[in-house]
Amino acid sequence: MQIDGALGSRISKTFDRFPIHLYEAIVIDGRTLVPAGASGWGEVVHAKKAGGSGAAGELVLAARVLTVDGRELHLRSLRLGGSGENHNQAATTLAAVAGLAGAVGGWLMKGSEVDVPSGTIAGAKVAEDFAVAESAVTPQAPPAVLVDTKVQSEGTKQ
Structure with missing residues (x-):
């Protein structure tokens, strides 16, 4: 999946689509069952802005629907890719620092926000069986075979 809009603990609200x-x-067994580009929507399951005393922002997302041949393919979960910042580690570290500094003004410290930029790639799971009409299945092109087209003249060594 690709997320087609900016999301974040500061800007998103629970139940936003x-x-x-x-x-x-x-693609399964060399046949395209659902083409790239199929559109759909996801939902913000939970969003909470970062707060004082180092409380980190929270953002929980789920993919919900892809439209395939005019029908809805229901999805579940949304797993962001492994690249980028580990927001969980940053939030845990920030909360620990805020706890240690509580006596000396830690309450002034603001936790980090969770931001998901537009174009972020994520994984999702299909939530149900989904029949695809045989006419909608596109066979993948067989892999290209390279053929040496050079013709060797008689008497030429290789």
Whole structure:
């Protein structure tokens, strides 16, 4: 999935919907079942802004629906890719620092926000069986075979 809008603990609200699309086709046994680009939507399950005393922002997202041949393919979960900052580690570290500094003004410290930029790639799972019409299945092209087209003249050594 690709998330097609900026999301964040500071700007998103619980139950907000956001646009997504299928980043790569779903291909099984060399046949494209769902083409890349299929559009749909996800939902902000929970959003909470960062707070004082080092409380980190919170953001929980779920992919909900992809539209395939005019029908809804229901999805569940949304797992962001492994690249980028580990917001969980940053939030844990920040909360620990705020706890240690509580006696000396830690209450002035603001936790970090969680930001998910537009274009972020994420994984999702299909929530139900989904029949695809045989006419909608696109066979993948067989892999290209390289053929040496050079013709060797008689008497030429290789």
